[in-house]
Amino acid sequence: GGDPANLPPNVADWSRYLGPGVDAAPYGMPSEHEAQVVRRSVEWLTASRESSINFTPLHELDGIITPNGLCFERHHGGVAEMNPTDYRLMINGLVDKPLIFTLEDLKRFPRVNRLYFLECAANSGMEWRGAQLNGCQFTHGMVHCVMYTGVPLKYLLEEAGLKTNAKWIMPEGGDAAGMNRSVPIEKALDDCIVAFKMNGEALRPEQGYPARLVVPGWEGNMWVKWLRRIEVGDMPWHAREETSKYTDLLEGGKARRFTWVMDAKSVITSPSPQAPILHAKGATVLTGLAWSGNGRITRVDVTLDGGKNWHEARIDGPSLPKALHRFYFEFDWDGSELLLQSRAHDETGYVQPTKDALRAVRGTNSIYHNNGIQTWYVKADGGVENVEIS
Ligand code: MTE
Ligand code: CO
Structure with missing residues (x-):
């Protein structure tokens, strides 16, 4: 894509004119081209002032720090x-x-x-x-x-x-x-x-x-x-x-009651339903987040085939206790369907459970403390869906 007028060998539009000076934005804002990077709420969830919730756009972020204006509320x-x-x-x-x-x-x-x-x-x-x-x-x-x-x-x-x-x-x-x-x-x-x-x-x-x-x-x-x-x-x-x-x-x-600690958990943030694969087969970057209320994340495994084969992901950036950890797994996508999952390990030896393992001990009445393994189904066209496999 792109406007040919802005692409080599032409001189792009923004190279021809002076831009705004330093006083244009005393408190800076993101590029207007990033307008889709916002917190979102879910209509059928409570959105009244007595009880409201919105969500961090994890699929748009990288690293381990959440920008202040994007922290869920x-x-x-x-x-x-x-x-x-x-x-x-x-x-x-x-x-x-x-x-x-x-x-x-x-x-x-x-x-x-x-x-x-x-x-x-x-x-x-x-x-x-x-x-x-x-x-x-x-x-x-x-x-x-x-x-x-x-x-x-x-x-x-x-x-x-x-x-x-x-x-x-x-x-x-x-x-x-x-x-x-x-x-x-x-x-x-x-x-x-x-x-x-x-x-x-x-x-x-x-x-x-x-x-x-x-x-x-x-x-x-x-x-x-x-x-x-x-x-x-x-x-x-x-x-x-x-x-x-x-x-x-x-x-x-x-x-x-008094279930205070947030157990180890992880999620692949890209590819994910809001971050489909838009490029052709070949070099692909899978990335996600892992965290544990019990300390540091020591390892994250990822699978591309719904758990048949697991690979160790690469954790990059600071590894701090009780903080988000960023992981990556680079692979060559052959254009076939994938079932993506990630599995976090923390320094206590705890391993993130499957959702079924969690249900076996907790049942399905609960709302809280669901740290089960998430599955994303990647279709051949690169689109991604939230699914469960057993
Ligand atoms: N503190 C007050 N005073 N009132 C609230 O409604 N919500 C709690 C907690 N502290 C809440 C509160 C809940 S349920 C959560 S998950 C966190 O704040 C959310 O923090 P955040 O809005 O900074 O993400
Ligand atoms: Co809460």
Whole structure:
């Protein structure tokens, strides 16, 4: 394709005239030719302000960092429009001295920079009973990975002074949902962060501006946005988001609860239904993402024939614990149909299960924690579909 007037040996249009100067875009935007790279919602999924969700366009991205404007959003009461000068974070409950911090107070504590993925426990939830949505944006797009800057929660809790019977914390949001969760004190003191920056700039309003809780490797629901209060207690609170929601109903009617860690998972982002093969047979780049809430990804296997033969993919870029990993597999496509799958291994020795193996232990009542292996069916014309094989 292309306009012959712009192609060699002609002088392209953009080489003939001066372009806009530096003041044209004080805050830069992507090229107008990338307008299709956007978050998307699914019509039949809830898209009201009481409960809304959109998805990261994983099929359009590369590397391991999600651009701020493309991080999927999940709100239980819409975006709280917080004013940073009126922002307060209160710590109360089982502490020696209850405290209220301003944003400026938070910025006077030593801070850290950490790259972490955030995955909603409901990611891939629509696929529990079978292949449904045609695109990794929709099947796997409730994940993002950014560099957070913030204060280790430990420093703030130490400043307030924990009582000896302090066993749990309850972070609470300042949004209309007042969303809250119970987090065990061990996790709070281990690697949780009160973050105010993502990828170097202020959090975006939709990600919890001006401050959110970061709970590395654990389900996204616990990463309370617009963080206004942390209560310290001796027992979990059994709030809505950990009883009626974010528990996993098993076949026999029992529910798993406190299923915090996001187990190892992976997905091929290209080729995929929204990223078909558009070129002829020959050199083809397969790429995807892998992640584990239990640490680093040590290996990713890919198959082109639905699991008959597995090949080790090439992980490229930083391999950081509880962060996205980027993998590639370069192959010569012979133009025949393919059944693509990827399988992640993490540093604990855990191997990503098949969807059937997952259903055998969890049944199909659940919405949450579906980390089963995804299959893409590549047709001879290069088109790709979401399928399941057994
Ligand atoms: N925090 C508050 N205060 N309100 C919310 O609705 N949604 C939670 C969590 N924190 C939510 C919240 C859920 S379910 C997820 S998956 C993550 O935020 C999503 O974070 P993101 O919008 O930055 O992707
Ligand atoms: Co969620």
